[in-house]
Amino acid sequence: MATLIRKHGGEPTVAPSMREVATDDHGEVFAFAGQLLGGEIDMVIFLTGVGAMALLEIGEARHPREELLAALDRCVIVVRGPKPVAVLRKWGVHIDHRAPEPNTWREVLATLDEAAVDLTGQTVGVQEYGELSDELHAGLRERGATVRSVPVYRWTLPDDVGLLESAIRQTCDGAFDVLLFTSAQQVRHVLQVADQMSLQTEWMAAANACVIGSIGPTCSEAIREAGLTVDMEPSHPKMGHLVREVLSEAPRLLSEDRSPTG
Numbered sequence: 011m012a013t014l015i016r017k018h019g020g021e022p023t024v025a026p027s028m029r030e031v032a033t034d035d036h037g038e039v040f041a042f043a044g045q046l047l048g049g050e051i052d053m054v055i056f057l058t059g060v061g062a063m064a065l066l067e068i069g070e071a072r073h074p075r076e077e078l079l080a081a082l083d084r085c086v087i088v089v090r091g092p093k094p095v096a097v098l099r100k101w102g103v104h105i106d107h108r109a110p111e112p113n114t115w116r117e118v119l120a121t122l123d124e125a126a127v128d129l130t131g132q133t134v135g136v137q138e139y140g141e142l143s144d145e146l147h148a149g150l151r152e153r154g155a156t157v158r159s160v161p162v163y164r165w166t167l168p169d170d171v172g173l174l175e176s177a178i179r180q181t182c183d184g185a186f187d188v189l190l191f192t193s194a195q196q197v198r199h200v201l202q203v204a205d206q207m208s209l210q211t212e213w214m215a216a217a218n219a220c221v222i223g224s225i226g227p228t229c230s231e232a233i234r235e236a237g238l239t240v241d242m243e244p245s246h247p248k249m250g251h252l253v254r255e256v257l258s259e260a261p262r263l264l265s266e267d268r269s270p271t272g
Contacts, residue, residue, distance in 0.1 A: 059093025194232035
């Protein structure tokens with residue numbers, strides 16, 4: 011990210027705000043694998059590459075790979091974006107449906123609807139990522155499915171939040187013109203740490219004076235729910251597009267009146 015920002019003429023400050031941590035208890039994955047091998051799962055939705063790899067590797071720790079792959083071969087396989095595609099291809103798992111950009115839960119449901127997939131009475135396993143996909147679960151249930159949630163990792167704050175605290179103070183001091191967010195959880199963690207520093211209100215006011223760029227719709231929803239304004243989403247939900255497009259428009263956006271009444 012820092013390299014991309016410099017390439018497009020910006021001066022980066024990168025503050026890590028989250029890390030992926032494997033769940034301590036693999037019971038959920040082992041239980042899911044047992045259901046899968048028992049023919050109780052009709053569809054599996056893979057939402058992330060990291061999660062897909064973790065689910066397969068954890069399952070393989072208890073069951074032979076060929077049995078897991080054979081069980082998956084009997085299921086309808088759905089992926090949310092390109093990263094789980096790469097993992098599943100490496101393992102030799104077929105893919106029936108692939109949700110297009112911007113790769114949110116809405117595109118997953120729309121893809122199933124467009125393919126006229128009947129979910130009535132179907133049991134759908136959802137590989138989770140960080141937190142439960144409540145909207146996706148609700149949409150699947152509305153279409154008649156039973157949802158089997160499979161969490162394999164969660165998001166936490168970094169062990170050292172010093173860089174994040176420094177960036178929050180710098181934001182409050184007006185040091186930045188542009189703020190870029192690449193996940194909804196980043197937004198939540200920044201607000202959490204700012205609150206712990208008793209700077210949340212001050213940080214939000216300063217953030218809204220900046221140009222705020224969001225990687226895509228899910229991230230933008232979290233930004234707006236926090237009471238902030240999303241100035242730009244890139245044409246494709248990728249870091250390169252985010253940096254290039256936001257920085258190219260930042261001078262124009264900053265020239266506008268950014269006061270609350272402007």
